[in-house]
Amino acid sequence: QVQLVESGGGLVQAGGSLRLSCAASGSIFSINAMGWYRQAPGKQRELVATITSGGSTNYADSVKGRFTISRDNAKNTVYLQMNSLKPEDTAVYYCNAQGSYGKIWALAPFHSWGQGTQVTVSS
Secondary structure, eight states: OEEEEEEOOEEEETTOOEEEEEEEEESEEEEEEEEEEEEOTTSOOEEEEEEOTTOOEEEOGGGTTTEEEEEEGGGTEEEEEEOSOOGGGOEEEEEEEEEEESOTTSOEEEEEEOOOEEEEEEO
């Protein structure tokens, strides 16, 4: 299987910045899409940003112009640079990845989630 490990969350004042990282490990053959989602208390999990293996990106309207998603395909790692943070960005942020794993003659799809990292923005 494929495991995702996130890092970089924390407490920051409004207007500040944080950078999240998520590294994928395991018998990875290829990773197609990688992304970040978040879940605030009492709310459903929502998409923040996604990026394909070719570098195409997609952002939630609420973070456009403030957040930037990027990835290092050689390291199987995705990043989320978050600038101009607002209190409403407070949530647990989850990394997501989809692709194929295993031996080349017996590939299987995977869809994995990280354990989540807390981001808290104080006003």
